[in-house]
Amino acid sequence: MRVLRSVCGRVFAAVAVAALVAVAAVSPGAAGEGEVLHVGETTTLHLDGQPWVLDGAASRQARLVSVKNLGASASKQRFQIKGLKAGQVTLVFRNGAKTFQAHIDVLQ
Numbered sequence: 001m002r003v004l005r006s007v008c009g010r011v012f013a014a015v016a017v018a019a020l021v022a023v024a025a026v027s028p029g030a031a032g033e034g035e036v037l038h039v040g041e042t043t044t045l046h047l048d049g050q051p052w053v054l055d056g057a058a059s060r061q062a063r064l065v066s067v068k069n070l071g072a073s074a075s076k077q078r079f080q081i082k083g084l085k086a087g088q089v090t091l092v093f094r095n096g097a098k099t100f101q102a103h104i105d106v107l108q
Helices: 002-026
Strands: 035-038 042-048 065-072 076-083 087-095 098-107
Touching (some): 035 042, 035 076, 076 098
Parallel strands (some): 035 098
Antiparallel strands (some): 065 076
């Protein structure tokens, strides 16, 4: 029984480490990376600090979504993103020298 527990514990630990590595490789720790929306659905993007502004010129296919500034708290600024048409979107937000890119797939 001890051997089984030891093996199970090691397998669980290996799976947990693999999952953490996979998450770290996919997400740089910022909201909005790899978001998937369907047409008509909304999501809220939370960005640390303020004031963030959408850089429409640097964004790609921004017309496929609507972006509504929901305002800011002391530590975060929120934007509501709504899928309008199917396609791939990259929204670029700027806060001084800081830049954040939100990659969104809008599906039917």
